[in-house]
Amino acid sequence: MLKYKNFFSVLGQWIFFGTIIGIIVGSTTAFLLETNDYLGEVREKSGWLIFLLPLGGIVIGYIYMNYGKVLLNNTLHDASELNNLVIEGVHGKKKVLRRMGPIVYLATFITVIFGGSTGREGAAVQMGGSVAEIVNKFFKVNIFDIKILIMCGISAGFGAAFGTPITGAVFGMEMAALGKLKFEGLVPCLVASFVGHFMTTAAWGHKHEEFIIQTVPEISFITFIKVILLSVIFSLLSISYCQLRHGIQNATEKFFKKNHMKRAFVGGIIIVVLTLIVGSQDYNGRGLDMLEQSFKEEVPPFAFLAKLVFTAVTLGTGFVGGEAIPIFFMGATLGNTLHSFIDLPLSFLAALGLIATFSGAANTPIAAFLLAMEMFNGKGVEYFFVACLVSYIFSGHHGLWPSQKIYEPKSRLYNIANGETIENIEKKKNP
Structure with a gap:
């Protein structure tokens, strides 16, 4: 009886945390998408804004240099590492900064309105990691569960950004490492991704772009x-x-x-x-x-x-x-x-x-x-x-993302050791 009680207790926690993260990240992602669409339209109507891009770069650089770095336990946690910092948070190597979300949103908006070539899911994923860290701080989650909460944030951000909740759930478990799916986060990632998606579309009414395949060739x-x-x-x-x-x-x-x-x-x-x-x-x-x-x-x-x-x-x-x-x-x-x-x-x-x-x-x-x-x-x-x-x-x-860890090489065709990161492999190739 005690075993089942513990099972449902943990299950309830995961559903609760996944829901909380999904609601917050879905709402912030809706804001990101709508604002990006608006800023994109403004830029297209005002071609001269491209000439302000270098000045926008100075502002972004100033923000990250002065507000994006935190030294904890003799380790530098730098928000300018972007998705790599989120991945290292999943691996427990570094801590995702709570301020990372607001900073990346502001920097993304500056990049978009002045004509930098970029997308939006990176900001959503980083906001997801930031929200996960806030939830962790508020509820005092244990150190093992923090990693799963960050995965939830990734799932919620990706699922909400593209209107693809199933993809979002798996992306949160697959993004951090090659050759390993972190199934331990299945329930909370699934909940967070679906809740985030429905918050963005049903609650806030954002409509995603559609790409339609007119014809699929016969199988041969x-x-x-x-x-x-x-x-x-x-x-x-x-x-x-x-x-x-x-x-x-x-x-x-x-x-x-x-x-x-x-x-x-x-x-x-x-x-x-x-x-x-x-x-x-x-x-x-x-x-x-x-x-x-x-x-x-x-x-x-x-x-x-x-x-x-x-x-x-x-x-x-x-x-x-x-x-x-x-x-x-x-x-x-x-x-x-x-x-x-x-x-x-x-x-x-x-x-x-x-x-x-x-x-x-x-x-x-x-x-x-x-x-x-x-x-x-x-x-x-x-x-x-x-x-x-x-x-x-x-x-x-x-x-x-150079911080992706290789649990297993993609194939025996590659002579790569387990446990390396993409960054380390690149350094060995180019000493």
């Missing part, structure tokens, strides 16, 4: 071969972005001695120059218009490359925001471009690129597959399953 051996080859190409795209983005970050941090104000100021100038060279602002901001267009009609053939460079420079020099939307943009527009060479439906290629590139970059193949199911209403399930796994394997041990 030839089509599967094409999907596999395409997925390898999309995995290379994910590697290219991750390497360039982290390369720019490492180089600018070293050159400017981690002065975020100088880094972002110079990065802002580079984005302004790139915008003038391109002659349009299609690659500034979130790029949702061209992303949606890639499912319906042809887009410029090198749109994916332009977005890759704009986003890598924006985030690599210290601006703030999510990387999922830019990754979606790159993958979908590359798929759109490949339509000229491969006899597959346009919208299907765009969808395949979106999902496969995200799977390779985020190292979350199960969440990416579920994202395809929720985003495209279950169409092409066989193809997306293969695409997620192929891109995940062929992208190697690279990724958006």
Whole structure:
């Protein structure tokens, strides 16, 4: 009897904490999405705002340098590490700062209105981690459960940001490590993600973007071969972005001695120059218009490359925001471009690129597959399953977040030791 009493006691706690985190994160994410939409519209109507991006970079750098660092137990906890700090919080290495959420929201808004190339889920995930830390402080949760609460925050933020609650639940358990799903957080992550999603949509009335696959090709051996080859190409795209983005970050941090104000100021100038060279602002901001267009009609053939460079420079020099939307943009527009060479439906290629590139970059193949199911209403399930796994394997041990821990290598094809992080592996390759 005592065993069942303990079971239901713990279950009740997880449902309670998941609900609390879901309500708060769902509400703050609705605010994030609505504000981002409004600021994006303001920027599109006022093209001159792009010239203020370098000054916006100085403000963001000042905020993170003066308010984003806390020294606890001789360990520096730096909010400028963004999602990496959240991941290290899940692993128990560092503490997610309660102030991290408000700071990342403000920095994301500044980046968006002045034309930095960025998304929004990063801010939602970091707010989720921040809210989890507040809940932990208020209820005095034990040290083992803190990690699970942070996973709840991740799930609530991702599920609410994209309107994909099932994906959000799994993403919170899969994001922190390669080769291991932290099923210990299943119940609270599921509750937090669904509550967050319904708060954003039902309670606050936010409507998410829709990407529609017009036609899915018939299942055939030839089509599967094409999907596999395409997925390898999309995995290379994910590697290219991750390497360039982290390369720019490492180089600018070293050159400017981690002065975020100088880094972002110079990065802002580079984005302004790139915008003038391109002659349009299609690659500034979130790029949702061209992303949606890639499912319906042809887009410029090198749109994916332009977005890759704009986003890598924006985030690599210290601006703030999510990387999922830019990754979606790159993958979908590359798929759109490949339509000229491969006899597959346009919208299907765009969808395949979106999902496969995200799977390779985020190292979350199960969440990416579920994202395809929720985003495209279950169409092409066989193809997306293969695409997620192929891109995940062929992208190697690279990724958006260097703090991701490798519990097991992706394949025996790679001679990688267990327990390493992506960051350590990169350092060993480039001593």
